Amino acid sequence: MDMLLFSLNRDTNMPLYEQLYEGIKEAIIHQKIAVGEKLPSKRRLSDFLNISQTTIELAYAQLLAEGYIASKPRVGYFVEDIAELPFIEKTITHTPDTPKKHTYKIDFSPGKIDEDSFPFTIWRKYAKDLIDLHSKELLQIGDRQGEYELRSQIASYLYQSRGIHCTAEQIVIGSGTEQLMPFILRLFNQASIALENPGYSAIPRNQLDHAVIPVDVDADGLLVDQLEKTEANLVYITPSHQFPTGAVLSAARRAQLLKWAAGKVSRYIIEDDYDSEFRYIGKPIPALHSLDQNEKVIYMSTFTKSLMPSLRVAYFVLPPALLARYNEIFSYYSATVPRFDQHILAHFMKDGHFSKHLNRMRKIYRKKHDKLLSILTKHYPTIGVSGDVAGMHILIQVPHSKDEQELQKIAKENDISILPLSNYLLTPVQAEFPTFLLGFGGIPIEEIEAYVDALMMAWSIRKN
Numbered sequence: 001m002d003m004l005l006f007s008l009n010r011d012t013n014m015p016l017y018e019q020l021y022e023g024i025k026e027a028i029i030h031q032k033i034a035v036g037e038k039l040p041s042k043r044r045l046s047d048f049l050n051i052s053q054t055t056i057e058l059a060y061a062q063l064l065a066e067g068y069i070a071s072k073p074r075v076g077y078f079v080e081d082i083a084e085l086p087f088i089e090k091t092i093t094h095t096p097d098t099p100k101k102h103t104y105k106i107d108f109s110p111g112k113i114d115e116d117s118f119p120f121t122i123w124r125k126y127a128k129d130l131i132d133l134h135s136k137e138l139l140q141i142g143d144r145q146g147e148y149e150l151r152s153q154i155a156s157y158l159y160q161s162r163g164i165h166c167t168a169e170q171i172v173i174g175s176g177t178e179q180l181m182p183f184i185l186r187l188f189n190q191a192s193i194a195l196e197n198p199g200y201s202a203i204p205r206n207q208l209d210h211a212v213i214p215v216d217v218d219a220d221g222l223l224v225d226q227l228e229k230t231e232a233n234l235v236y237i238t239p240s241h242q243f244p245t246g247a248v249l250s251a252a253r254r255a256q257l258l259k260w261a262a263g264k265v266s267r268y269i270i271e272d273d274y275d276s277e278f279r280y281i282g283k284p285i286p287a288l289h290s291l292d293q294n295e296k297v298i299y300m301s302t303f304t305k306s307l308m309p310s311l312r313v314a315y316f317v318l319p320p321a322l323l324a325r326y327n328e329i330f331s332y333y334s335a336t337v338p339r340f341d342q343h344i345l346a347h348f349m350k351d352g353h354f355s356k357h358l359n360r361m362r363k364i365y366r367k368k369h370d371k372l373l374s375i376l377t378k379h380y381p382t383i384g385v386s387g388d389v390a391g392m393h394i395l396i397q398v399p400h401s402k403d404e405q406e407l408q409k410i411a412k413e414n415d416i417s418i419l420p421l422s423n424y425l426l427t428p429v430q431a432e433f434p435t436f437l438l439g440f441g442g443i444p445i446e447e448i449e450a451y452v453d454a455l456m457m458a459w460s461i462r463k464n
């Protein structure tokens, strides 16, 4: 071959050698240069294209390494037969446009936390220290149950704050309640699981091949009488603050539920204690696990509410009797939370920052909670309120001629996101009034009144 003509662009970020390499490669692939043809010598091509010989050397070396050309010592470079090389024609694939998720001007969803109070400075310090001092050790794969340091911190936190006695060996860390739930279910073959109705919607989505049995909830929590009449041998429950109704499982029902579980070897209770840190009325509710004498409770919790949803750290505590089975099934699994994040969190807890953060957040959420309730009682007395003893949302009952779906639609048209109770029902239960979850965690305190007013105005409910 006499010469290769390429237009090289000196104004882009792409190095010249790469442009040359791409150009020759394309020409070979599309058979514009025949198999066996000799490429121009580096010196001649360098004169012709007015670029350095080193640039050409780099391009030829890359083509050589990838098998597009072969070198014959002291003779030159020749185009290889690439018919056998796997080659995929570059095509621009157009994925269908997925509509961007709309960000509402006013968002009452229950999953939001306060964004202004996160201790970024402290978090950054632990992240930096970890990278500066321990980065090499943390490059290798970690413990599949989660880092021992974090599990020890969680064990001592559970003992101090929830009265739970457990060891780090019983704890399994994963990237969220939703992700851990199928792990728990895999420990039980063919079990049917009873779920609260209404209840946390992520659970039925993850029930694998287990039959789901809805069990109703009233002001005292799960109807254990109803559970007793089912075939279920597992029950998922949020006893400290039922999601979404906010009911607290009464002492009598707690005893009844623990008795139900003790009645058969195959029965277990999955206790989701997702937001017990934030309680506004009365003393903290003891975890069901702390009352259990028969090791029948699989306790689970998360840092989603207490720290941040994006951290993706949740955990469960297995009763000793289930540990062997867990180890057998999950011996090939790896932890799903990055080791760096686990260690940042472990240090944050060890040095007392987690407790400090919780104390601070409790005050902040209490203020928001009190403000929301006072606005509703003072200005909108027709609106019923329930589920207001804990957590980061309350329930409102709205006497209205329109139903939940219509009211939600009107809210959306006014750029307000609000979720109806029916979103959380496994089987339809007719509520007396349209009922909605009013999340307040993410709303700046100074905006609460304006946001409530906007919602009520959209629903044509007059302010008193």
Ligand SMILES: Cc1ncc(COP(=O)(O)O)c(C=O)c1O
Residues within 6 Å of the ligand: 110, 111, 175, 176, 177, 178, 179, 200, 238, 243, 272, 274, 301, 302, 303, 304, 309, 313, 314
């Ligand atoms: C009942 C319940 N459990 C757990 C969680 C947290 O889930 P995750 O740990 O997957 O963020 C939530 C969500 O906010 C919840 O409402």
